[in-house]
Amino acid sequence: xxxxxxxxxxxxxxxxxxxxxxxxxxxxxxxxxxxxxxxxxxxxxxxxxxxxxxxxxxxxxxxxxxxxxxxxxxxxxxxxxxxxxxxxxxxxxxxxxxxxxxxxxxxxxxxxxxxxxxxxxxxxxxx
Numbered sequence: 001x002x003x004x005x006x007x008x009x010x011x012x013x014x015x016x017x018x019x020x021x022x023x024x025x026x027x028x029x030x031x032x033x034x035x036x037x038x039x040x041x042x043x044x045x046x047x048x049x050x051x052x053x054x055x056x057x058x059x060x061x062x063x064x065x066x067x068x069x070x071x072x073x074x075x076x077x078x079x080x081x082x083x084x085x086x087x088x089x090x091x092x093x094x095x096x097x098x099x100x101x102x103x104x105x106x107x108x109x110x111x112x113x114x115x116x117x118x119x120x121x122x123x124x125x126x127x
Contacts, residue, residue: 008065013072015062017079023055071127078120085113 006014026048029036036043066072091098092106101109 009067009072010075012062012066013075013079016059016066016076017083019055019059019062020076020080021083023052023059026051026055071124074120074124078117078124081113081116081120085110085117088113 028034030045030048030052033045035045088106088110090096091101092103092110095102
């Protein structure tokens with residue numbers, strides 16, 4: 001049985017998705033000024049600004065090595081929406097209120113995420 005290999009293109013897409021999601025979280029923290037504590041130490045907000053710049057550099061380095069096709073962009077979007085779906089379902093499950101969003105609204109957002117993911121999956125498989 002042959003070992004499963006992750007194609008370089010898919011690895012680059014996975015890197016971009018991970019870096020983009022983490023970058024979005026740091027960007028939101030930087031804009032909103034949210035405090036983060038590790039034990040008794042509070043991380044300065046400006047560190048999130050630095051993290052955004054580093055993550056943009058990493059995204060760019062992965063992007064320049066991809067084939068830059070519509071399929072690659074669709075895979076990146078599908079990954080970001082999949083991570084969003086997981087987060088939305090987690091917020092719904094733990095009954096977290098964020099920006100006034102709660103309860104059934106999370107389910108509506110999850111349905112939209114699923115429809116977008118299904119559409120992107122169909123587009124990728126069609127090509």
